[in-house]
Amino acid sequence: MKKWGILLILSIGVLWLIWLQFFQHSIDLETYENFDENNNLISSTEYIPDSHNKSTFLICKTRKGKEPCKEVHGIKNGIEKWYKNGILKYEDSYSHGILQFSTLFYTNGLKHQENIYEAGKLIKQKIYAKDSINSLMQENIYKNQEKISKFFKNNKLFKVEKYNNDILVSRRIYNENGVIIQLEEYGLSKGNGFDPFEYFLDDFDNFERNSPFLYDNHKQNDSQRQQITPDIRSGNWI
Structure with a gap:
């Protein structure tokens, strides 16, 4: 009986190793790097190839x-990083050709801004300070013509503003x-204590909890990073 137990354990171990090899192979990342005329790195695109996916990524100068x-x-799925003078400026994450996240960086490598997109539209934005703890300063949430802005001091909420059509x-x-x-x-409320923004926030919280895309799902580059303008998008998916 003991002998059969050992054989069973060995068999399970072998099957696990075979599965691990297959799994690692199936998620191997491809990398495409783009250089300027002086051989300086402009961009680096890491992506998971999928022969069944017809999406085409256009990596430009x-x-x-x-x-x-x-x-x-x-x-x-893919992650695109753009550099200037060897310093990472911003990083974008895609799923099946659709932009999901965009992260901007300060020159000291800390996050400056995070953007979340849904169906090509900006739905959430976080802005961080350049201090040593990279504290959160502002958070904007968008839905249709509505916007909620939250402001923070020392990582504590101190003000919330709600907008309709700006x-x-x-x-x-x-x-x-608090x-x-x-x-x-x-x-602009509908009376009887009804606040449409409360329902708006509930809807967004449900979306965020169910989203498979979360910040910090991939390791950040340890090199210094460069700040960029927040309204520029990455690449073109066609």
């Missing part, structure tokens, strides 16, 4: 799409204990 460009076919409709001020000390409303 600049992030804005300046030619010459290189087409990479059959891509499932018009301020509500402002809440909090003390250090208690509302000032409330301003501008008459």
Whole structure:
């Protein structure tokens, strides 16, 4: 009986090794690097090839799409990094050809801004300070014509502003204990205590919890990083 137990354990171990080899092979990353005329790295694109995926990634000389460009076919998921003078400026994550995340960096390597996209539209944005702890300063949430902006001091929420079509409709001020000390409303609620932004936040929280894409799912580069303008998108998926 003991002999059969040992054989069973060995068999399971062999099967596990075979599965591990297959799994590692199946998720092997391909890398495409783009250099300038002085052989300085401009961009690096890491992606998981997928022969069943018809998406084509167009990697160009600049992030804005300046030619010459290189087409990479059959891509499932990918991460694109752009550099200037050898310093990483920003990093974008794609799923099946659709931009999911964009991260901007300060020159000291800390995060400057994080953007989350859904169906090509910006739905959430976080802005960080350049201090030693990279503290959160502001968070913006977007849905249709609505926007909620949260402001932080020392990583504590102290103000929330709500907008409809870029018009301020509500402002809440909090003390250090998180208690509302000032409330301003501008008459756009539907009455009876109904606040459409509360439902808006609930919807977004559900989306964020169920999203398979989370920040810090991949290791950050330890080299210094460069700040960039926040409104530039990465690459072109066609």
